[in-house]
Amino acid sequence: MHPTNSTTPVTHFILLGFPSLGRQSRTLLCALLSLAYAATVVxxxxxxxxxxxxxxxxxxxxxxxxxxxxxxxxxxxxxxxPRMLCDLLHPGLPISFHACFLQFYFFFSTGATECLFLAAMALDRYLAICQPLRYPVLMSPPLCWTLVASCWLVGFLWFIAPIGLISRLSFCSPDTLDHFVCDPGPLLAASCSPAHWAGQFCANMASLMLFTTISFILASYGLVLRAVLRLPSGAGRHKAFSTCTSHLVIVGLYYGSVMVNYAIPTASGTSGKVVTLFYTVGTPLLNPLIYSLRNKEMKEALRRTLLGER
Structure with a gap:
């Protein structure tokens, strides 16, 4: 809570990022993150x-x-x-109120969609291994595309209400946010009106998404494990496990880091920023490496793509 005599409405925020870093350290971090971002996109x-x-x-x-x-x-x-890289190069660059909440919305909506996609991928592995005869019908391409569209739709609707509530709070000077993204924690700390209920609603929605999807994933893989252990062939068990390993690694990396920040928020200050940096940049960077290195069909498809073969 800020003092009540600071009543000037806030039209922009300043993301502090990593204020303890010197100029050279910021430049080095910016170069490393630029490479990571480029590698992630490519x-x-x-x-x-x-x-x-x-x-x-x-x-x-x-x-x-x-x-x-x-x-x-x-x-x-x-x-x-992109915004984080700009702030590293030009500390103190203001971000408008609307741009900040737009980033907040897309950051959380794509994060929620990622949770749903990971659950959908676990469902796909469950049906492929536990329901092999019905799999072509249950996961036909049209039904799969419907599942994909549903993940995007639900993910981008999930946080509209809590983000809308937080955006209606009063924000007063000083207008600094102690983070490199427009995150609910720093935004609620910058509010000069009672914000506990809005913060609690946002936390409940995030926790519901996280725990519902991770519970579904764990239940799916529990059934997969039971089915795989019943296979008579060791080669069959190895092949079944190999199709699930890459997905489980991504699930562990993503959920492990996100839950530290939102479900069990023990990390704060610089440590919290480092954790956020890992799941916003690290896991998207590792995704193509994990899937392409462990998947023979994907490696072949990438090779044909690079060589221009059909």
Whole structure:
């Protein structure tokens, strides 16, 4: 809460980012993050392009979901990275009130959509392994595309109400946010009107999305594990596990870091920013590496794409 005598309405914010870093450290961090951002966009776009160019992958629900997920990762990292790089190069650059909340909306909406996509990918693996005879019907390409559209729709509707409530709060000077993104914690701290209920509503919506999707993923893989262990062939078990490993690694990295910040917010200050930096830049960067290195079909599709083969 700010003093009540600071009543000038706020029309912009200043994202402090990492104020303790010197000029050289900021420049180095900016260079590293620029490389990471470029690699993230190129790597994920490579997966999208490989799926679009390969008719064999377009018929497989697993790769429809993977291509859509890779496009989502590009949107997710683009919601925060360009502005963060600008702030590292030009500290103190103001961001308008509306631009800040627009970033808030896209950051949280793409994050919610990512949770739903990870749950959809777990459903795909469950149906492929536990319901192999019905799988072509239950996950036909039209139904898979419907699932993809549903993830985008629900993800971008999920946080409209809590973000709308926070945007209606009164914000007074000083107009600084101790973060590199427009996050609910710093925004609520900058409010000069009672904000507990708005913050609690936003936290409840985030927790509901996180715990519902992770519970679904764990339940799906619990059933997958039970089915795989019943397979008589060791080679069959290895093949089944290999199709799930990449997805489980991404799930562990993403949910592990997000829950530190939002579900069990023990991280604060610089440590909280580092955790946020990891799941906003790190996991989208690792996604194409994990999927392409562990997936023979994807490696072949990427090779054909790079060489211009059909």
């Amino acid at each position: 790597g994920n776009f490579g997966i999208v392009w490989a799926v679009l160019r390969d008719p064999r992958l377009q018929r497989l629900p697993m790769y429809i979901l993977l291509g859509s997920f890779s496009w989502l990762e590009i949107c997710y990292v683009t919601a925060t990275a």
